Amino acid sequence: MSTTATADGTGITGSGPFDSLREQLRGAATAFAGGPGAVPGILSGMVDDVDRALGEELEIFPVRHHSPASALAMARRLREKRPKVIYMELCEDLLPLLDELRNCRLPVALQAYAHDLEGFPEGSGPLSVIAPITEASAEYQAIAYALETPGVELVLVDRSVDHLFQGELPASAGSASGGSGPGEAGDGDPGGGEAAAEGVQGAHEESAALHGDAVGVEIGDLRPRFAELEEHLLRHGKVRHWSEWWDQYVEQPLAGAGYDTYRQVMVLIGSLFRRLAPAGGDQLSRDEDRERYMWTRIRGHLAQTGGDPAECMYVCGAFHAASRVEEFGLAAPETGFEIAPATATEWLYGLIPSSHSAIEAQFGLAGGSVSIASAAWEKQVAAGGVAPFGLKGQKRKGAGAGRGRGAQAPAAAPAAVTDRLSGFLSSPPAAGDLDEAELLGWCVDIVRLARRNGYTSSTADAIAVFETSVLLAGIRGRARPTPYDFQDAAITCIEKDTVPGRRDVRHLCEILLGGDRIGEVGYNAMPPLARDVFDRLAPLGVSPSKRTVRRVLLDLKADPELEPCSRLLWRLRYLLRDGAVRSITGSLELGERSMQESWDVSLGRDQRSLIELGYEGVTVEQVLEHRLRRSAWEPKATAATALAAVEDALCYLDNPRFTDELGARAVELLAAERTVDDAPEVLRRFRRLLAYYRAGDSALPRWCESFVTAGYAHYCTLLPGAFTDEHSGVRQVAAMLGFLFTLENMALSLGCDRTQLELAVKQSHPEAPAKVALLWAAQTQLGVVSRDELRTRCAELLDNPLVVPAFPQYLSGFVQALSPAPALAPFVVEVMSGAFARLPDTVLLPWLPTLITTLREHAQEMVPVLIREAGRTFPASLPAVDAWVPPWAARPQQPARAAVAQAAPAGPVADLLAENPASCDAVAALLGCDATWPAPDASAGAPGGASAHPEAAGLLDRHPAAAEAVAELIAPTGAPA
Structure with a gap:
């Protein structure tokens, strides 16, 4: 080896194949x-x-993610070298998932998911990692070769998912692929960004959201991390985004290059971006930690197995191939680097569908770049340039699976390293001939596709697209038009400034050049829950292979055997929040059940949500029970959340024991609460649950009785403090009183003491006007304050000019009191009407906004009660208003009638009335009569006889039959009087 790296990575140069190139540079x-x-x-x-x-002794194969040139070079090299061990840059704990790729249609993504975290900061979960796999990628070729070739071992050496998140949670919102750059969505839309409407921009959103907020992991992210460098390359390359630059200046030249040239160019580019990356950045530090981890794993595996490095291959990103860490290479010295232990978090693994647009959105690639790469790969394969590898039994587009299982050539001997860079960098790009047939086909097809989508395109547009594509390629210094030139020409010549449908021309070009292909996870690769769901929904025709939205119609009266399917759909609708199961008609609420339902089911298309649901349990019912239990037992759970869980359990589960367990939890939480913030929600939900149980045939559950007794004592204890606490609103206090008054009979029957409520009201001394009015209403409900006294207090408030501006707040309290005391509705209408009748306009006009906002804020449920009461009170027609007398107005005094001495009727009824005047007083009060008894008349023959009350005597004279019937009940005929 001619160069050894120093600590600073500059290298000490000896004689080698690259000396001449080094000196030239x-x-x-x-x-x-x-x-x-x-x-x-x-x-x-x-x-x-x-x-x-x-x-390096171990052959390093540098790649870039979703690069056809990398995939072609990988397929060729695997057939030449036939390695026995392949080390790959991918999370090591994802290895068991690779065999499941046989049951899928690419692109799909390997996923690791965890919702119960241990050893991570609180509130950081759930965590999810995805690693998308496409057919036009070097990693897929290596995976297919390793799985289909006997005796070949595939070893994933990158950090596990657990190690990936250790210490990186604040930075894990973006890609974890080793430095993905900023998204290219804003790098310049191809000619038609201004004309795209919102509906057009949302055409890909559904597919692009397949990965959700998961962290992306891919092999070979290769992009400048120095913004000025990327801008310089784009400007001088006469392109608008990085994907186009890479296709023009790297992808196409390397597609037909030899293996040595490919390796040297890829490492050179990785070294350039690495050396120009910002020094000391967090991303570079994480990359170096990954490289230390991977080389440590490689050396450990070789030491354990005793493998020959000449029969191995290391597949990693070109950025990592140019690594300068001390641990680089098999001969690296021991540096003391240790791999930290994993946390106790239990990770769940599976496959989810992916798509070209989802990969582009995840890793900041230009729209359509992955589709163009896929089309280039298929074109190279169809031209016979390489025989790719594939997994047997996998659903694939085009040729059948396993087409790479041909006879293997003898293993190629390792070749000496020669300088291929000098010739590649100094020679101009090969002048390719214009493929007129291909370009004409694109032009004709895009016009046809545009007409189907509402554009008024014609043959002239096809000619214009052709000529413009050639023109743009010439302007940009290209030998022949690229798909990007064709896309720009089509947008310019066809779209202009109008988008008639949901798809713009850029989207149509992506469809034409390969489309936004969406992967599919096969039935056998799904978790047990997903398979169980498809099995149970089979009677409805729901299948994992159907990608369309299926409309399902259910008539449960005619087909009662479909009831289990309906229940399952409702449970899925509750659990899947992304709309994979949507109810069109029908309802399932507490005590309600529709017999006819219609659904839109897209489980075959929206597989990800169902697959992730399978990470939480084996059946839908188990997951639902687990979620309800988790919501009721979480640290921040309240009695209201527990009651909501009870309601959901009654609607969606048939498990009385579990429902009683949730109810007991609600009792426990209510007794432990120290605030009354959730009192309105508690009252609303518990009233609904009581109505449901009372409407059924079964007895009231024991937990409901415990909830009433615990709630009665709890709210009586908190009531005085809630009346004076500034943080407790009128609505909360009214809800407490509503619980105490509406459930009082049940609470007293269960052993509660009414004295506790009376003492709580007596100990309450509010200062806020709304709470004062609420206290008065409670005192009226208890009988401490009469209705006349309450009416007098309100009149005094209106007479006091200092209190009149705050009177709307008193009204707010009275309106809120309609919940615990609905009988006060006529009184509230009376008070409000009296205020409007008495107060002058100078007072009312500033008063109205406060009144309206107060009622709107605090009485959304109570205002309809007032409106109904006012409708019963006020006249229904305009002419009747003039003669209308309010029912609360004082009745005119009746002229005193002359006392007429009448003989008291003899008999037991007269004696009973004379001996018990209190009964007559009560009846007279109900009838609105004066209950004053005159002095007894001795001539009447009895003290306080019937003549003492002429109205009662006249009533008995006019209705003797009633008196005789009462007498018969009291003293039957023949009985002693």
Whole structure:
């Protein structure tokens, strides 16, 4: 080896194949810079990195993710070398998933997922990592070769998923692939960015969101990390984004290059980007830690197995091939680097579908670049340039699987390292002939596709696209038009300034050149839960291979055997929040059940959500129970959340024991609460649960009784403090009183003491006007304050000019009191109407905004009650208003009638009325009569006889049958009087 790396990575040069190139670059850099400087050192250092990587005993194969040139070079090299061990830069714990690729259609992504974290900062989960795999990638060729060739071992040597997140959680929001650059969405839309409407921009959103917020891991992220360098390359390369630059200046020249040329160019580019990366950055430090980890694993495996490095291959990103860490190479000295132990987190693994647009969004690639790369790969394969490897039994587009299983050639002897860079860098690009047939086909097809999508394109547009593509290629110094030139020409000639449909021309070009291919995870590669779901939904025609949205119609009255399918759909709708199962008609609520339902089911297309659900359990019911239990037992759980879990368990699960367990948890949480913030939610949910249980045939569960008794004592204890606490709102206090008053009968029957509530009300001394009104309403409900006294207090408030501005707040308290005391609705209407009748406009006009905002903020549920009561109180027609007398107005005094002495009717009824005047007083009060008894008349024959109350005597005279019936009940005929 001619170069050995020093601590600073510059290298000490001896004689070697790259000496001439090194001297040429140094001379050119010195002449360009006008003297010694940093540029000569950088250029010579790049050559040193190439020399070092190619001189390593273990063959290093540098790659870039989703690069057809890398995939072609990999397929060729595997057939030449036939290695027995392949070390690959990929999370080592993802290895068991690779065999499941046989049951999938690419692209798919390997996934690791964890929701119960141990050893990570609290609140950092759930964590998810994905590693997408496409057919046009070097890693897939290596995987297929290793799995289909007997005696070949594939070893993943990159950090495990657990190690990936250790110490990197703050930086894990982006790509973990080793320095993905910023997204290219804003690098300049190809000619039509201004014309794209919102609907067009959202055409790819569904597919691009397949990876969600998972951290992406890929082999060979290769992009400048120095923004000025990337800008310089794009400007002088006459391209707009990095993907186009790479395709033009690296991908196409290397597609037909030899293996030595490919390796040297890739390492050179990796070295350039590495040496120009910002020094001391966190990303570079993480890259170096990954390289130390991988080389440590490689040396450990070779030492353990005793393998021959000449029969091995190391597949890594070109950025890591130019590594300068001390641990680089098999002959590296021991540096004391140790791999930290993994945490106790239990990681779950599986496969999820991916797509070209999802990969582009994840790793900041230009839109359509992965589709163009896939089309270039298929074109090279169809031309017979290479026989690719494939997994047997895998669903693939085009040729059948396993086409790389042909007869193997003898293993190639290792060739001496020769300088291929000098010729590659000094020779101009090969002048390729214009493939008119291919370009004409593209032009005709894009016009046809555009017409199908609403564009008024014609044959003239096809000709214009052809000529413009050739023109753009000439302007940009290209020998022949690239797909990017064709895309720009199509946008210019067809789209112009109008997008008639959901797809713009850029999207149509992507479809034409390969489309946004979406992968599919096969049935056998799914977790047990997903397979169970598809098995149970088979009667509805739901299949994992169907990519469309299926409309499902259920008539449970005509087909009761479909009831289990309906229940499963409702559970999936509850668990899957991304719309994979959508209810169109029908409902499932507490105590309600629709007999006819319609659903939109897209589980075959939205496989990721169902697969990730399988990480949480074996069946849907188990996952649902686990989530409800977790929500009820989490540290921040409240009684309201536990009651919500009870309600969901009643709706979606048939497990009374589990429901009782959740109810007992709600009782426990209610007794432990020290605030009343959730009192309205607790009251609303518990009332609904009581109504559900009472409507059923079964008895009230024991936990409901415990909840009533615990809630009665709990709210009585907190009531005085809530009345005076500034942080407790009127709504919360009203909800507490609503619980105490509406459930009072049940609480007293279960052994509670009403004295506790009376003492709590007496100990309450609020100062806020709304709470004062609420306290008055509670006192009225308890009988401490009469309705007349309450009416008098409100009149005094209106008479006090200092209190009138705050009167809307008193009204707010009265309105909130309708929850614990609904009988106050007529009184609230009376008070509000009296205020509007008495107060002048100068007071009312400033008063109204406060009243409206107060009612809107605190009484969303109570205002309809007031409106209904006002509708019953006020006249229904305009002419009736003039003659209308409010029911709360004082009745006119009736003229005193002359007392008419009448003989008291004899019999037991008259004696009963005379001996018990309190009963008559109560009846008279209900009828609105004066209950004052005149002095007894001796001539009446009885003290306080019937003549003492002429109205009662007249009533008995007019209705003798009623008196006789009462007399018969009291003293039947024949019984002693």
